[in-house]
Amino acid sequence: MLIYHLRDLVMTRMAEGVEFRLTVPSLQISLGEKIALIGHSGCGKSTLLDILAMILRPTGVGAFRFRPEKEAPPLDVAKAWSQRDLNFMGDLRKHRIGYVMQTGGLLPYLTVRDNINLSRQLLGMPDDGSVEELAKNLGIERHLGKRPELLSTGERQRVAIGRALAHHPSIVIADEPTASLDPIAARRIMALFVELVEEMRITVIIASHDWGHIKQLGLRRLAHRTSQNSAGTVTETRVTG
Amino acid sequence: MSSPIRKMRNIFRLALTDYFYEWQISSCFILALAAVLAPMMILFALKFGIIGSMMEQLIEDPRNREIRPVGSGHYDPAWFRTVRAKPEVAFVIPRTRSLAATMQLKSSSAPRIIPTELIPTAAGEPLFHNNITVPTGLRQIVLSEPAARKLKVGVGDRVDGSLNRRHNGQSERVHVELTVVGITPLAAFARDGAFVPLDLVVATEDFLDGRAVPPLGWQGDPPLADERSFPGFRLYASTIDHVAALRDGLAASGIEVRTRAADIDIVQTMEQRLSAVFWFVAIIGLTGFSLSLGANLWANVDRKKRELSVLRLVGFRTSDIVWFPVLQALLTGVLGWLLASLIYLGVEASINRMLITQAEDDSPICRLLPIHFEIALAFTVGAAVLAAALGGFRAARIQPSDGLREI
Numbered sequence: 001m002l003i004y005h006l007r008d009l010v011m012t013r014m015a016e017g018v019e020f021r022l023t024v025p026s027l028q029i030s031l032g033e034k035i036a037l038i039g040h041s042g043c044g045k046s047t048l049l050d051i052l053a054m055i056l057r058p059t060g061v062g063a064f065r066f067r068p069e070k071e072a073p074p075l076d077v078a079k080a081w082s083q084r085d086l087n088f089m090g091d092l093r094k095h096r097i098g099y100v101m102q103t104g105g106l107l108p109y110l111t112v113r114d115n116i117n118l119s120r121q122l123l124g125m126p127d128d129g130s131v132e133e134l135a136k137n138l139g140i141e142r143h144l145g146k147r148p149e150l151l152s153t154g155e156r157q158r159v160a161i162g163r164a165l166a167h168h169p170s171i172v173i174a175d176e177p178t179a180s181l182d183p184i185a186a187r188r189i190m191a192l193f194v195e196l197v198e199e200m201r202i203t204v205i206i207a208s209h210d211w212g213h214i215k216q217l218g219l220r221r222l223a224h225r226t227s228q229n230s231a232g233t234v235t236e237t238r239v240t241g
Numbered sequence: 242m243s244s245p246i247r248k249m250r251n252i253f254r255l256a257l258t259d260y261f262y263e264w265q266i267s268s269c270f271i272l273a274l275a276a277v278l279a280p281m282m283i284l285f286a287l288k289f290g291i292i293g294s295m296m297e298q299l300i301e302d303p304r305n306r307e308i309r310p311v312g313s314g315h316y317d318p319a320w321f322r323t324v325r326a327k328p329e330v331a332f333v334i335p336r337t338r339s340l341a342a343t344m345q346l347k348s349s350s351a352p353r354i355i356p357t358e359l360i361p362t363a364a365g366e367p368l369f370h371n372n373i374t375v376p377t378g379l380r381q382i383v384l385s386e387p388a389a390r391k392l393k394v395g396v397g398d399r400v401d402g403s404l405n406r407r408h409n410g411q412s413e414r415v416h417v418e419l420t421v422v423g424i425t426p427l428a429a430f431a432r433d434g435a436f437v438p439l440d441l442v443v444a445t446e447d448f449l450d451g452r453a454v455p456p457l458g459w460q461g462d463p464p465l466a467d468e469r470s471f472p473g474f475r476l477y478a479s480t481i482d483h484v485a486a487l488r489d490g491l492a493a494s495g496i497e498v499r500t501r502a503a504d505i506d507i508v509q510t511m512e513q514r515l516s517a518v519f520w521f522v523a524i525i526g527l528t529g530f531s532l533s534l535g536a537n538l539w540a541n542v543d544r545k546k547r548e549l550s551v552l553r554l555v556g557f558r559t560s561d562i563v564w565f566p567v568l569q570a571l572l573t574g575v576l577g578w579l580l581a582s583l584i585y586l587g588v589e590a591s592i593n594r595m596l597i598t599q600a601e602d603d604s605p606i607c608r609l610l611p612i613h614f615e616i617a618l619a620f621t622v623g624a625a626v627l628a629a630a631l632g633g634f635r636a637a638r639i640q641p642s643d644g645l646r647e648i
Contacts, residue, residue, distance in 0.1 A: 050642035053554075053642075055553070055554060055640060055641040055642040055645070056640055056641075056642040056643075057640060086558070086559050087558045087559065087560075090553065090556055090557065090558045090559070091556065091558070093553075093554065093555070093556045094555065094556020094557075095556070099554050099555075101645065104547075105551050105554070105645070106551075107255070107259070107548060107551060107552075108262070108548075109255075109258045109259040109262030109263070110255075110258060118555055119555050119556065121251060122248070122251060122555060122556055122557070124244065124247050147262075163555070
């Protein structure tokens, strides 16, 4: 049962005369899997995650299928992009995807409770105490009434994790969620995060530049290779898995 | 709760929470808007007040609508019927010979006999306002203020009217008792005058010409057999704009007339020039206003691109995203307009208090009608929403991932 099935995906970007190219000949992620995408910054991790989160349009794609539910047939994301059906992908994000950014991504004008509850509220989900329980698990229940500006960076990341999980998505995508934290806090929050997604049976993809942080958490590491052509004008990253 | 309603409620809640959370920035936008809008309103109010009251005086003074014949002519009832039927004519009534339209008035309270000019009048008299009763029959009279003052009479008092003629070598005098039913203000008629029904003016002329007037018991030669024609008329155009056309029409049929058309022309030309100056300033001002409002709101959407991208990340659709800046711009527009209106009302009160004594009457120098406030509101909100919507569409068009990664 594959949640993601990608084939022959290409994303190219030009920056200062150098072409960055991300190619994914084949990528298959099963429902419930825990995936780690390890690599130094600038190698294309964020680009791949944004494509998987359907907030970035790939330059070329052979196949891109997304199957968030066992009971339903896979959805054709490649077709949605070619038809520029942004609402289709917006609705998929709302229901099925949680996203944790490296920093921020919280709305400064909402309290911690409202930030975590945002996705639930959009979906009209009932106020059943799950926000409080999540906050308790994340160790931020005493901050629920505060605005993000009063929180430390680590606490804000916990809130961001909370919001990504609160509406029980099929998949959570996290882009260097602990990169801005000190190593001890980073390990603790990463462990907590993985523990929560396991408990909630949510598929997770985590990007990180430091394998050391997560190797003991039992994640499958995606293979990738970065190469540069002799003239130095093209940098290509190939991801398979 | 259905999904679209829930969605709109969420959008409203988030947009308002954001707006009030950033109250300092929101206040700056409101202040900036009011700072441009209030002077525009004051400028327009001054133009409207000054030119408006000038035009009003011009329009309201019936003497500006008067068309007087030069010399005497022969105007028969058919001519009067034709003229009365014209839509540009408000009032027309025949005049008798002016030498045969004077009556000696005497009251019990004043010692002097006052020779008084008789002016024929009827319903629709342009010189009457403020509930002056139009005299009817042969025994009612409306006096001009100077005549009433000299006779020391008021409304309801009686005066004795007398006429004197030489008939068949004898001096004859007749009397008619008249009831004062109204007194016109000095501004309407400044000489000794009496507004009376046409029948009494005609009777006076008949008696002075030696004829009998049976209704009043005055003896003399038999009345005129053929249709009477009149040497003159009192004519008022329905508006000042019709004066020139009527004048030209009469001139074309050989009737030379005097009007105040030249004075009217001067004021109207001045009105047009002042209006042109106003619109010139106003268009520059409005352009500046729209640009500053547009630039502010556009920049604001740019500033919030990341937050808008976050909202798209959690699943708001592109079309929903546009609502955030639009709702906030709407609020800025309404609150800015409210503040500008308050500033304007304060300035209006002080301008009018400072300058009211210099104005000829009590019409305010600086004023706006409710419709002007409504137009200002509609324009402000329209411009604000347009600018924000354009900014919003631009923010919605970029890929969410670009907006997220930008900082």
